[in-house]
Amino acid sequence: MRLGSVSAMDLRATGFRAAALLAAALLAAACGGGERGSAGASGAAVPDSARRGGTVVVGGQAEMPGVDPLAPPPDYMAAQVERYVLFMPLVQLGPDMGFRPWLARSWDVSPDSTEVVFHLRDDVTWSDGEPVTARDVAYTYRKATDPDIAFPNRAYFDRWDSVRVVDPHTVRFRIRPYSQFLFGWTQVPVLPAHVLEDVPDSALATHPFGTSAPVGDGPFRFVRHDQGDRWVFEANPDFPAELGGRPYVDRLVYRVIPDEATALAELARGDVDLLLDLPPQDVERVRSESATRLLTFPASTYAFVAWNTRRPLFSDVRVRRALTMAIDRRAMLEAVRHGLGSVATGPLGPWHWAYDSAWRPIPFDPDSAEALLAASGWRDTDGDGVRDRDGRPFRFTLLLPDVQVRQDMGVMMQADLKKVGVDLRPATRDFATLAGAIQDASRPYDAFLLSWSEDLVIDDRDYWACDRKDGPLQFSGWCDPTLDAVMDSIPAALDRAVKRRLLRTYARTVERAQPYTFLFNEDRAVGVRTGLEGVEMDVRGELRTARSWWLRPGAR
Amino acid sequence: MLRYTGRRLLEAVPLLLGIVTLTFLLLHLAPGDPTTAYFNPNIPPDVIEQMRRNLGLDRPLPIQYVDWLRSSFTGHFGYSFSQHRPVAAVIGDALPNTLLMSGISLVLIFVLGCAVGVVQAVRQYSPLDQALTVGALTLYSVPGFWLGLMLILLVSTPAVSSWLHLPISGMTSIDYEFLGTWGKILDRARHLVLPVIALGLASAAGVARYTRGAMLEVIRQDYIRTARAKGLSERQVILRHALRNALLPVVSLLGLYLPLLFGGTVVIEVVFSWPGMGRLLYDSILARDYPVVMAATFLFGALVVAGNLVSDLLYAVVDPRVRYGEGR
Numbered sequence: 036m037r038l039g040s041v042s043a044m045d046l047r048a049t050g051f052r053a054a055a056l057l058a059a060a061l062l063a064a065a066c067g068g069g070e071r072g073s074a075g076a077s078g079a080a081v082p083d084s085a086r087r088g089g090t091v092v093v094g095g096q097a098e099m100p101g102v103d104p105l106a107p108p109p110d111y112m113a114a115q116v117e118r119y120v121l122f123m124p125l126v127q128l129g130p131d132m133g134f135r136p137w138l139a140r141s142w143d144v145s146p147d148s149t150e151v152v153f154h155l156r157d158d159v160t161w162s163d164g165e166p167v168t169a170r171d172v173a174y175t176y177r178k179a180t181d182p183d184i185a186f187p188n189r190a191y192f193d194r195w196d197s198v199r200v201v202d203p204h205t206v207r208f209r210i211r212p213y214s215q216f217l218f219g220w221t222q223v224p225v226l227p228a229h230v231l232e233d234v235p236d237s238a239l240a241t242h243p244f245g246t247s248a249p250v251g252d253g254p255f256r257f258v259r260h261d262q263g264d265r266w267v268f269e270a271n272p273d274f275p276a277e278l279g280g281r282p283y284v285d286r287l288v289y290r291v292i293p294d295e296a297t298a299l300a301e302l303a304r305g306d307v308d309l310l311l312d313l314p315p316q317d318v319e320r321v322r323s324e325s326a327t328r329l330l331t332f333p334a335s336t337y338a339f340v341a342w343n344t345r346r347p348l349f350s351d352v353r354v355r356r357a358l359t360m361a362i363d364r365r366a367m368l369e370a371v372r373h374g375l376g377s378v379a380t381g382p383l384g385p386w387h388w389a390y391d392s393a394w395r396p397i398p399f400d401p402d403s404a405e406a407l408l409a410a411s412g413w414r415d416t417d418g419d420g421v422r423d424r425d426g427r428p429f430r431f432t433l434l435l436p437d438v439q440v441r442q443d444m445g446v447m448m449q450a451d452l453k454k455v456g457v458d459l460r461p462a463t464r465d466f467a468t469l470a471g472a473i474q475d476a477s478r479p480y481d482a483f484l485l486s487w488s489e490d491l492v493i494d495d496r497d498y499w500a501c502d503r504k505d506g507p508l509q510f511s512g513w514c515d516p517t518l519d520a521v522m523d524s525i526p527a528a529l530d531r532a533v534k535r536r537l538l539r540t541y542a543r544t545v546e547r548a549q550p551y552t553f554l555f556n557e558d559r560a561v562g563v564r565t566g567l568e569g570v571e572m573d574v575r576g577e578l579r580t581a582r583s584w585w586l587r588p589g590a591r
Numbered sequence: 592m593l594r595y596t597g598r599r600l601l602e603a604v605p606l607l608l609g610i611v612t613l614t615f616l617l618l619h620l621a622p623g624d625p626t627t628a629y630f631n632p633n634i635p636p637d638v639i640e641q642m643r644r645n646l647g648l649d650r651p652l653p654i655q656y657v658d659w660l661r662s663s664f665t666g667h668f669g670y671s672f673s674q675h676r677p678v679a680a681v682i683g684d685a686l687p688n689t690l691l692m693s694g695i696s697l698v699l700i701f702v703l704g705c706a707v708g709v710v711q712a713v714r715q716y717s718p719l720d721q722a723l724t725v726g727a728l729t730l731y732s733v734p735g736f737w738l739g740l741m742l743i744l745l746v747s748t749p750a751v752s753s754w755l756h757l758p759i760s761g762m763t764s765i766d767y768e769f770l771g772t773w774g775k776i777l778d779r780a781r782h783l784v785l786p787v788i789a790l791g792l793a794s795a796a797g798v799a800r801y802t803r804g805a806m807l808e809v810i811r812q813d814y815i816r817t818a819r820a821k822g823l824s825e826r827q828v829i830l831r832h833a834l835r836n837a838l839l840p841v842v843s844l845l846g847l848y849l850p851l852l853f854g855g856t857v858v859i860e861v862v863f864s865w866p867g868m869g870r871l872l873y874d875s876i877l878a879r880d881y882p883v884v885m886a887a888t889f890l891f892g893a894l895v896v897a898g899n900l901v902s903d904l905l906y907a908v909v910d911p912r913v914r915y916g917e918g919r
Contacts, residue, residue, distance in 0.1 A: 092765055098874065101675045107642055108625070108673065108878070109634075185641035187634045240645065245675050259768075262674070262684040263866030263874075264761060288765055292864045296740050297760050300747045304759070467623035 089591030103245030122224030191219025379553035381546030566590025689867035708802025849898035
């Protein structure tokens with residue numbers, strides 16, 4: 036299973052439409068103010084009937100490529116619409132990233148963990164009136180794993196071997212045991228077999244199902260799509276009452292507003308109710324205006340510098356620690372993200388349930404950094420301002436994506452490191468070239484700077500495990516056999532407390548070795564118009580609670 | 592005239608072929624392809640390979656090129672990689688929006704530009720002329736996107752929005768579907784106001800400068816003196832005798848402004864969230880959506896060629912001395 040992905044910010048600037056799992060690096064605020072997570076405030080006293088009605092307009096930067104869950108390219112926004120608006124996955128992720136029933140009322144796992152039986156709800160129908168049945172689940176599984184379809188996240192079902200429909204509401208799978216086996220079913224919603232099964236594979240990607248005629252079973256139904264402009268959804272009156280029933284709002288509209296200044300003006304005017312992905316520099320404005328409020332939450336994205344420990348320059352842990360201590364990460368976070376995030380304490384960020392709020396980042400301490408460098412043999416013997424050892428100066432190249440923010444970060448690092456006698460040479464690469472270089476088997480780099488989004492279920496063996504040292508994602512080349520044992524037991528751990536302990540051990544071990552300098556964790560920020568209530572967001576996505584959003588009468 | 596038009600159309604064929612061939616080469620020489628857009632380690636290499644196969648990117652370049660030519664001759668243009676729809680449908684959605692905005696801008700550019708230019712020429716060196724000159728030069732040097740943003744900010748300030756409630760983005764309001772026929776027309780017109788101003792004002796200022804110069808030249812001619820001597824009213828002298836001659840060089844500007852206008856839509860469409868060709872082209876280049884980029888460049892090229900032809904033909908219409916294709 037693979038984890039994580041490059042943050043969309045790095046992609047976007049090279050020109051690529053956001054891809055990645057969890058991405059779009061923008062936002063949020065340790066810098067004070069701003070509601071964390073929820074913006075529902077005083078809603079409790081308002082009866083259900085008074086919450087009904089109105090249209091919520093959600094503003095976002097990019098058009099969605101379509102809402103067919105299996106068709107590439109993967110898109111952050113489209114995935115949320117598929118998961119929380121138009122369709123229903125079998126299972127949902129709880130706040131602790133545990134699995135909760137959704138379209139599946141329940142599931143049984145055989146004692147040897149090789150068989151899973153899902154019991155589906157019998158009160159869910161597709162928007163064309165057909166019931167949702169086990170046949171739909173089987174169809175979804177077959178297409179998601181069909182090599183000809185090229186479903187990008189096929190790896191979700193790597194350990195799923197076969198499917199059998201037992202009866203209309205029961206479906207049985209054979210699997211190979213894995214504790215996070217249900218994760219794929221939280222990400223991939225069930226598709227309507229009766230609409231799609233007669234469509235030949237080659238025609239599936241261009242079938243109107245994905246763009247102009249989706250048939251769904253989620254809390255909202257498709258109304259219309261005006262290319263490059265908007266997607267319109269309406270409340271599904273038949274959504275099961277047990278799962279919350281019909282959404283409060285009548286309509287949900289996703290509007291594409293590519294220009295950030297225009298989008299902010301629309302939010303301030305009240306023509307947009309919710310603005311996704313606020314750039315850090317706009318956060319203060321949204322917070323201060325009376326017509327809007329700010330919502331921030333930690334994303335699973337962190338910015339880091341990977342040190343190539345295969346090279347002698349970075350093979351010594353004291354040197355890597357010294358470099359981290361020499362970089363003023365707090366100042367960097369303030370400068371490039373206006374404080375929207377937190378200085379990193381290792382690979383596990385505050386978004387994760389196993390994160391320990393008592394963790395403190397390695398301090399910014401140039402004096403200790405100099406002492407550590409001297410202790411490991413790096414001294415400025417020739418008085419040129421750059422430390423040297425055995426006649427070699429401490430000089431290296433830092434690869435950066437061609438994104439302004441990253442280049443700014445490179446320049447700040449250069450200045451910080453210069454003060455401790457280390458000569459950093461920033462080198463910008465377009466994204467395709469950088470991606471090629473960092474995954475190249477010959478590891479042709481000293482260090483590079485990037486931001487990365489973790490999968491919601493942590494399994495980081497591809498980054499650190501000794502047996503994956505030649506894998507494309509073992510960027511640093513550092514590994515530790517005792518850590519391997521810890522990481523191997525994380526996926527299998529079923530007990531919550533055990534799992535938490537293992538994850539924390541993992542995070543601490545990596546932090547101590549500093550194969551990366553973890554720079555900062557990113558928060559995301561969303562602007563909400565006053566009068567829109569019931570909005571709750573976290574790392575699972577911005578639209579997760581869309582079915583319980585409601586508008587105060589004056590805001591409808 | 593007919594022969595001339597035919598010859599110009601024939602000349603356009605190798606030109607357009609050159610444009611698409613160059614575009615094709617540039618697209619494929621640029622680093623990355625549509626599958627690079629998902630640098631996501633969750634996606635195994637064999638899936639990426641299959642995606643490339645599904646998009647037909649695994650075939651040799653010459654074959655992809657010939658295939659594209661063949662499909663474009665049938666007017667189909669293939670399928671969009673990023674939008675999962677036929678390219679013809681994708682462009683069919685965007686093109687009318689751009690034509691609407693740039694068409695109205697074009698009218699604004701020439702009507703407003705000529706009117707201001709004429710007024711300035713007639714009142715040369717008056718305070719009005721000087722004020723308009725300053726205004727025109729200022730507008731001429733303002734980039735369209737900046738003007739657009741300033742307009743948005745201006746219209747959004749409470750002082751202005753209380754009496755002038757103009758929409759600042761998109762083509763229609765959220766409740767558009769529920770409006771009556773007149774409501775719909777009015778709604779669309781209101782959405783056009785700001786983008787058209789932002790797109791056209793700078794060019795209108797340019798046309799005004801040009802018209803003023805051309806008029807001043809014409810007004811000094813002997814036949815204008817003759818017209819005045821005949822006792823014609825000043826109005827007739829200016830509008831019937833002077834303007835028609837002064838417009839000759841201005842008409843040839845049309846051919847120059849068309850490419851400028853289409854170029855301008857890229858930025859203006861982003862600022863005003865206008866779902867047109869400019870944004871489509873930009874997004875498609877970023878997504879490496881080859882079929883859409885190819886078709887859109889081809890279309891822009893064809894429109895510019897057609898615009899130039901029309902402006903040359905118009906030249907013959909307004910200037911009786913110009914006769915194409917005769918005596919050759």
